[in-house]
Amino acid sequence: MKRLTDILAFGALAATLGIAVALQGNAGDSAAGANEPTVAQAPEQTGNSFAIRGARVFDGERDLGLATVVVRDGMVESVAANGDVPDGLPVIDGAGKTLLPGLIDAHVHAWGDAQRDAARFGVTTAFDMHGMVERLPMLREQRESLADTGQADLWAAGYAITAPGGHGTQYGFPVPAIEADTDVAAFIGERIDEGVDFIKLIVEDMSAYPGAPSLPTLTPAQVTQVIAAAHAGERLAVVHASTLADSRHAIEAGANGLVHIFADQAADAAFIADMRAADAFVIPTLSVVASFSGHGEGGALQADPRLADRLTAEQKATLAAAIPGLSANDRLEQALRSVHELHAAGVAILAGTDAPNPGTAHGVSMHGELELLVRAGLTPAQALAAATSLPARRFGIDDRGRIAPGLRADLLLVDGDPLSDITATRALTGVWKNGYPVERDAKATAGATQAAPEQALVSDFDGDALEANFGSWQPTTDQMAGGASTVEYRLVTGGAEDSKGALAITGEVLPGFAFPWAGMMFFPAAEPMQPVDFSARSELVFQVRGDGRHYSAMLFSGPSAQGMPSVQMFQAGPEWTQVRLTLADFAGADLSLLRGIAFTAGQPLGSFEFFLDHVELR
Amino acid sequence: MDAAIEFPVETHSFQSWRCYLLEAKYELLRQVRQPAFVLPTLLFPTAFYLLFGVMLSRSAAAAEYMLAGYGVFGIMGAALFGFGAGIANDRERGLLRLKRALPAPAGSWLLAKMAAAMVFAAVISLLLAVLAYTLGGVALAPGQWLALFAVNVIGIVPFCALGLYIGSLVGGNAAVAVVNLLFLPMAFLSGLWMPLSILPDIFSRLAPVWPAYHLGQIAMKVVGHDAGGSVWLHLAVLTVVTVVFFVLARRRLAAAA
Numbered sequence: 001m002k003r004l005t006d007i008l009a010f011g012a013l014a015a016t017l018g019i020a021v022a023l024q025g026n027a028g029d030s031a032a033g034a035n036e037p038t039v040a041q042a043p044e045q046t047g048n049s050f051a052i053r054g055a056r057v058f059d060g061e062r063d064l065g066l067a068t069v070v071v072r073d074g075m076v077e078s079v080a081a082n083g084d085v086p087d088g089l090p091v092i093d094g095a096g097k098t099l100l101p102g103l104i105d106a107h108v109h110a111w112g113d114a115q116r117d118a119a120r121f122g123v124t125t126a127f128d129m130h131g132m133v134e135r136l137p138m139l140r141e142q143r144e145s146l147a148d149t150g151q152a153d154l155w156a157a158g159y160a161i162t163a164p165g166g167h168g169t170q171y172g173f174p175v176p177a178i179e180a181d182t183d184v185a186a187f188i189g190e191r192i193d194e195g196v197d198f199i200k201l202i203v204e205d206m207s208a209y210p211g212a213p214s215l216p217t218l219t220p221a222q223v224t225q226v227i228a229a230a231h232a233g234e235r236l237a238v239v240h241a242s243t244l245a246d247s248r249h250a251i252e253a254g255a256n257g258l259v260h261i262f263a264d265q266a267a268d269a270a271f272i273a274d275m276r277a278a279d280a281f282v283i284p285t286l287s288v289v290a291s292f293s294g295h296g297e298g299g300a301l302q303a304d305p306r307l308a309d310r311l312t313a314e315q316k317a318t319l320a321a322a323i324p325g326l327s328a329n330d331r332l333e334q335a336l337r338s339v340h341e342l343h344a345a346g347v348a349i350l351a352g353t354d355a356p357n358p359g360t361a362h363g364v365s366m367h368g369e370l371e372l373l374v375r376a377g378l379t380p381a382q383a384l385a386a387a388t389s390l391p392a393r394r395f396g397i398d399d400r401g402r403i404a405p406g407l408r409a410d411l412l413l414v415d416g417d418p419l420s421d422i423t424a425t426r427a428l429t430g431v432w433k434n435g436y437p438v439e440r441d442a443k444a445t446a447g448a449t450q451a452a453p454e455q456a457l458v459s460d461f462d463g464d465a466l467e468a469n470f471g472s473w474q475p476t477t478d479q480m481a482g483g484a485s486t487v488e489y490r491l492v493t494g495g496a497e498d499s500k501g502a503l504a505i506t507g508e509v510l511p512g513f514a515f516p517w518a519g520m521m522f523f524p525a526a527e528p529m530q531p532v533d534f535s536a537r538s539e540l541v542f543q544v545r546g547d548g549r550h551y552s553a554m555l556f557s558g559p560s561a562q563g564m565p566s567v568q569m570f571q572a573g574p575e576w577t578q579v580r581l582t583l584a585d586f587a588g589a590d591l592s593l594l595r596g597i598a599f600t601a602g603q604p605l606g607s608f609e610f611f612l613d614h615v616e617l618r
Numbered sequence: 619m620d621a622a623i624e625f626p627v628e629t630h631s632f633q634s635w636r637c638y639l640l641e642a643k644y645e646l647l648r649q650v651r652q653p654a655f656v657l658p659t660l661l662f663p664t665a666f667y668l669l670f671g672v673m674l675s676r677s678a679a680a681a682e683y684m685l686a687g688y689g690v691f692g693i694m695g696a697a698l699f700g701f702g703a704g705i706a707n708d709r710e711r712g713l714l715r716l717k718r719a720l721p722a723p724a725g726s727w728l729l730a731k732m733a734a735a736m737v738f739a740a741v742i743s744l745l746l747a748v749l750a751y752t753l754g755g756v757a758l759a760p761g762q763w764l765a766l767f768a769v770n771v772i773g774i775v776p777f778c779a780l781g782l783y784i785g786s787l788v789g790g791n792a793a794v795a796v797v798n799l800l801f802l803p804m805a806f807l808s809g810l811w812m813p814l815s816i817l818p819d820i821f822s823r824l825a826p827v828w829p830a831y832h833l834g835q836i837a838m839k840v841v842g843h844d845a846g847g848s849v850w851l852h853l854a855v856l857t858v859v860t861v862v863f864f865v866l867a868r869r870r871l872a873a874a875a
Binding site: 005006009010012013018020021023222295299302303316317320322323 | 757824827830858862
């Protein structure tokens with residue numbers, strides 16, 4: 001009898017825990033299942049031709065009322081109040097919904113899954129304000145194509161223009177900077193030759209943030225020279241400035257726009273007059289201002305049930321991130337006041353988020369930015385124009401930004417009426433990029449990884465520039481983790497097996513981080529850390545010679561861009577040697593989501609030198 | 619007549635209230651005077667949090683996750699060691715038998731131990747909150763701070779029950795070993811130290827077998843980093859765990875007497 005009670009008690013415990021495992025295990029599956037109804041809304045659409053009937057249409061500038069929009073081969077064919085749908089086209093019922101042009105985020109920093117995350121939340125185009133230039137040709141190709149990418153297209157500034165050691169140099173990749181004696185015109189010419197779409201200047205001495213250590217920055221004279229050189233090269237010049245004085249100088253020097261609203265004080269009448277006279281625009285990036293004023297707007301977005309389900313772990317992490325040691329302040333109110341007055345005076349306001357800075361995330365923060373713009377006094381229609389037609393026009397992009405015949409079919413369909421309640425943009429029921437429906441479920445897009453290119457050869461380093469047959473090479477050091485190691489690279493003549501050239505990698509491993517590293521990293525996709533499916537390949541093969549040290553081949557892979565790499569060692573002896581590393585031996589690596597391969601020196605500390613040639617993924 | 623009956627009842631209730639209070643006070647004093655218990659109980663979670671949640675963490679999100687995780691880890695230690703090892707020792711030294719002979723309400727020693735564990739849980743929770751706020755860059759809403767505190771303080775109950783059962787099962791020396799054997803793996807496998815996503819999928823799937831996982835998930839829910847399970851499921855599991863282990867422990871203690 002006594003034993004029976006014990007058995008019953010343990011039985012109850014085992015049953016409860018068993019049920020808990022079963023229920024918890026199902027939780028993920030049922031969440032995925034909950035998304036099915038929205039997918040089912042366009043059951044017949046497989047290509048990039050379809051029609052949407054019965055939806056209210058905001059064309060990027062005006063409310064067209066109920067209209068039928070016909071999309072053929074990725075382009076808008078017609079927009080008509082009571083238009084007929086040609087036979088054979090799949091029809092999407094838009095009753096009770098509003099159709100908008102794909103959103104344009106005018107201030108982002110894109111890497112990893114940024115383009116995909118943006119598109120999943122209706123941002124089909126974005127302007128990258130500071131990043132590496134190796135990807136520029138691929139970005140251009142992508143935005144000119146009508147392919148089913150499921151990603152936002154990017155226009156990019158390449159490297160932002162800054163001073164040595166200034167803001168923008170702290171992100172772990174080397175940035176060319178303007179020294180006191182730099183020939184500014186030639187320097188900007190180099191940037192334009194790299195293929196940048198516009199020039200972004202950084203004027204930031206941190207004086208707007210009391211208590212923060214000050215930073216070197218461009219002098220007013222250099223700012224004037226950079227803007228003149230950008231215009232001479234037929235590029236827009238846009239400026240990051242955090243004080244009213246720096247912003248005023250930039251506009252007086254002819255800058256086309258500001259990429260933040262300044263933080264030290266509200267806009268004064270003279271500045272507003274200057275902006276009007278110069279016809280300059282502002283991308284106030286209220287989302288990141290809100291984060292810097294400690295208001296937790298990112299958390300509010302994350303809590304919105306219309307958005308929460310589709311956030312990736314990475315989006316949640318950047319939304320929840322806070323600036324350490326920040327106390328709540330009134331910067332957001334001040335910024336809202338400035339935007340209100342600038343807008344009232346007729347100055348163009350463009351929507352941009354500065355994602356993925358702390359408190360923001362790609363795609364999702366655009367919905368917060370729209371709400372903040374409305375709080376600043378824009379009407380919902382004006383806020384939507386600031387996120388669609390206006391940025392396209394200001395950046396000289398004529399194939400998107402509106403819903404009109406002949407334009408690209410970048411569209412979003414939302415439940416309800418964002419023209420009366422701006423937060424209705426969050427109730428997305430469909431996003432189309434180039435006329436193809438965008439898979440908005442994060443899990444599903446993680447599976448739909450880019451396929452590997454056909455060739456095995458990554459680089460033979462025989463050209464004049466550091467190039468890869470696909471993807472790009474970039475230096476990598478532990479400086480991005482707080483370390484101090486350094487690396488330099490150059491192409492040298494005389495490669496393995498009498499080939500023309502090779503890649504020389506030199507540097508010094510210095511103390512500062514627990515696991516120091518320095519070397520070169522190969523990214524297989526257009527974006528650094530964007531995954532590519534290499535599951536059909538079996539070997540990483542390359543030629544190496546060097547100082548006799550042991551080096552690491554670090555393979556980054558898996559569902560998160562922040563995952564730990566798996567490592568194999570190789571030695572760089574005095575003679576060229578072929579190294580063959582079996583990909584299956586990279587423990588724990590997920591080759592279907594290969595994000596990058598780094599060739600690096602680590603412990604022991606000290607200088608190193610090695611040469612790479614003929615890198616292949618066979 | 620009525621008054622004569624009422625009087626002793628009232629005295630009795632007053633005395634028992636005082637009994638509970640005194641018992642709790644001396645239990646706490648006894649534990650506080652044992653630096654070998656106090657220091658590890660308080661320093662373990664705070665030092666771990668400082669190291670992994672503050673110094674090695676690269677984002678405030680990680681610092682939040684770890685604040686919730688190490689809070690649960692810390693209070694679990696206070697409860698398991700305070701109860702498991704404490705009860706086993708008391709039992710071995712015959713203290714429980716003595717208590718039973720004392721004219722004190724039955725179970726007052728149990729509530730006293732629980733109250734002491736709650737005080738430790740409150741201190742751990744506050745220490746972590748101060749570290750998280752000042753050094754970890756964690757900014758939570760006032761309601762979130764309060765909720766986390768409440769989860770930590772009330773959350774000791776199932777682990778008190780588990781500790782009580784261990785204490786009723788084995789002797790004083792063995793209890794420390796058994797608690798350690800359970801405590802550290804359970805904390806790790808419940809994702810209290812680091813997200814289970816760094817481990818193979820099977821670990822996330824099996825994590826719900828650990829009671830600590832369920833309390834951990836409730837704490838994570840407060841800061842918005844949970845795995846998305848229902849809070850009712852977690853509460854139900856913790857309730858069943860509490861009831862089952864209290865019942866089992868009571869039966870063993872009664873049998874031993």
